Amino acid sequence: MPLYLAPTAAIVASAAATLPRLVLPPPPIDVWRLERGMSLPMPPAPPPLVISTNNKHGSAKHKAVVVMGATGTGKSRLAVDLALAFGGEVINSDKIQVHAGLDITTNKVTEAERAGVPHHLLGVAPPDAEFTAADFRREASRAAAAVAARGCVPVVAGGSNTFVEELVDGGERGAAFRDTFDLCFLWVDVQLPVLHAHVARRVEDMLARGLVGEVAAAFDPRRTDYSHGVWRAIGAPELDGYLRWCAAAGCGGGGEEGERMLAAAVEEIKANTRRLACQQRAKIQRLARMWRVRRVDATEVFRRRGGDADEAWRRVVAAPCVEVVRSFLHDRGDAGVVDDDLPTEVPVFAPTPAAAVAV
Numbered sequence: 001m002p003l004y005l006a007p008t009a010a011i012v013a014s015a016a017a018t019l020p021r022l023v024l025p026p027p028p029i030d031v032w033r034l035e036r037g038m039s040l041p042m043p044p045a046p047p048p049l050v051i052s053t054n055n056k057h058g059s060a061k062h063k064a065v066v067v068m069g070a071t072g073t074g075k076s077r078l079a080v081d082l083a084l085a086f087g088g089e090v091i092n093s094d095k096i097q098v099h100a101g102l103d104i105t106t107n108k109v110t111e112a113e114r115a116g117v118p119h120h121l122l123g124v125a126p127p128d129a130e131f132t133a134a135d136f137r138r139e140a141s142r143a144a145a146a147v148a149a150r151g152c153v154p155v156v157a158g159g160s161n162t163f164v165e166e167l168v169d170g171g172e173r174g175a176a177f178r179d180t181f182d183l184c185f186l187w188v189d190v191q192l193p194v195l196h197a198h199v200a201r202r203v204e205d206m207l208a209r210g211l212v213g214e215v216a217a218a219f220d221p222r223r224t225d226y227s228h229g230v231w232r233a234i235g236a237p238e239l240d241g242y243l244r245w246c247a248a249a250g251c252g253g254g255g256e257e258g259e260r261m262l263a264a265a266v267e268e269i270k271a272n273t274r275r276l277a278c279q280q281r282a283k284i285q286r287l288a289r290m291w292r293v294r295r296v297d298a299t300e301v302f303r304r305r306g307g308d309a310d311e312a313w314r315r316v317v318a319a320p321c322v323e324v325v326r327s328f329l330h331d332r333g334d335a336g337v338v339d340d341d342l343p344t345e346v347p348v349f350a351p352t353p354a355a356a357v358a359v
Contacts, residue, residue, distance in 0.1 A: 062148040064181040065325055066164060067157040068287070069188035070280040071273060072199040074298060074317065076109050078188055079157035081318045082325055083117040089147045090114075091140050092122040093158030093167070098136070099230035101127040104206055104214045106233045120147070127218075127230040133166035140167050141177050153329070154181070159276075161283040168291070184328040185293040186321055187284055190302050196274045198302045203270050211235055212262070219243045234276065238268040296320060 065082060069075045079090045092098060096106050100123040103110075108122060120143040125131040140163075144154040156164065167177055190198070203211075215236050221244060226237035242261040249258070287293065301312040 061180060061182050062144075062154075063184070063329055064144055064148070064154040064156060065184045065186065065328075066168075067155060067186050067188065068161060068164065068284050068293070069159075070190070070195060070277040070284070071159050072195060072202055072277065073188045073190050074301070074313070075157045075159070075188055076113070077313070078186070078317060078321060079155045080109075080113070080115055080117050082321065083153070083155050084115060085322050086153050086325060086329065087151070088153035088155045089118040089120065089150075091120045091143050091147070091154055091156045093136065093140065093156050093160055093163045095131065095133075095136070095158075095160035095163055096230060096233045097122055097158065098131050099123065099125045099127050099129070101230045102214060102218060102233055102236065104209050104211050105235040106230065107202075107206065125229075129229055131229075133163055133170070136160075136163040137166045137170045137177070141180075144177075144181065148181075159280060161280060161287060165287060182328075183291075184325060185291050186324070187288065187293050187295040188298050188317065189281070189284075189295050190297075191299045192278065192281070194299050194302050195277055199273045199277060200270045203266065203273060206235075207266065212239065215239045216243055216246075219247075221247055234272045235269050238265045238272065241265070294324060 065088070067075050067079050067082070082088055083090055094106075097108050098121050099106075103123070109119065121136070121139055124139075140156065144156070147154040156167070158164075168183065170177075216239075218236075219239075223231065226232060226240070231237070242258070242265045245261055246258065249255075284293070288295070296317055298313070298317050300316050301309055304312050
């Protein structure tokens with residue numbers, strides 16, 4: 001199972017033990033022993049959360065968490081960790097994963113990886129449909145309101161920072177969302193050279209899980225537009241030329257030429273994924289200047305493998321983030337405040353220093 005999606009059971013148990021007024025401990029789930037796609041029991045509904053101070057209209061404000069990060073940095077894993085720890089539900093903010101279809105290619109979290117945490121806006125739009133940022137703002141606002149009404153914490157997580165910006169700052173509607181929710185912004189960051197190596201390995205894992213076959217099964221030679229819907233997913237347009245050659249040659253993609261074209265498509269997938277990671281990180285840097293975004297440097301996690309990586313995730317990412325969210329929910333103020341003149345290599349968890357958001 002990919003490191004970036006396995007929930008951190010030890011952190012969840014620790015958080016639940018120290019938050020008796022917030023959430024009942026979920027039943028023990030050994031996700032490492034579960035197969036992909038296996039359904040998991042839903043965690044018990046937690047008691048209502050204490051909401052924050054009143055807004056300018058005198059109405060009580062709820063609280064929500066926003067998890068940001070470039071592709072492959074572990075946003076989905078952290079969102080599940082936090083949801084399990086605090087009785088939350090995840091609201092997907094990835095503009096590709098909101099569409100149905102191409103589950104491997106879009107790297108949607110599986111049922112097993114969700115660990116029983118409810119996920120919203122995941123695969124809800126038809127593959128060819130347009131789902132705009134305004135659509136996301138409307139539907140995510142509805143989902144967050146419903147989650148809060150159940151006494152749970154909305155955890156917004158996904159790779160589309162455009163969607164998140166629209167939700168938070170989208171004109172009057174965005175102001176309405178901020179007037180309803182106090183927000184805690186978390187940024188899972190990884191140094192780009194390390195992240196680039198990781199996303200290349202992740203592409204190889206997706207290929208092993210059937211990416212090419214999935215795209216081939218959905219391939220339509222009449223399709224020439226890969227600019228909308230789920231077809232924008234990295235992997236679909238890059239394989240178009242190879243799949244057209246396979247259809248014309250009628251050889252099932254074999255032979256030296258087929259291998260060459262497939263290898264070229266895979267390298268293009270990796271290159272475009274690296275480019276996307278750079279673009280997403282640049283967008284988060286801009287947003288960090290506008291919002292109080294708290295950055296955690298997860299580079300150490302992605303330099304390790306297996307159990308060492310999981311131990312590093314618990315220590316470097318999950319535990320500090322759980323503590324910050326706990327303080328946020330209890331209105332205890334900021335945890336781990338540091339000076340603005342810190343270098344880009346920040347401590348384990350800290351408000352985003354100026355160096356980390358420099359162009």
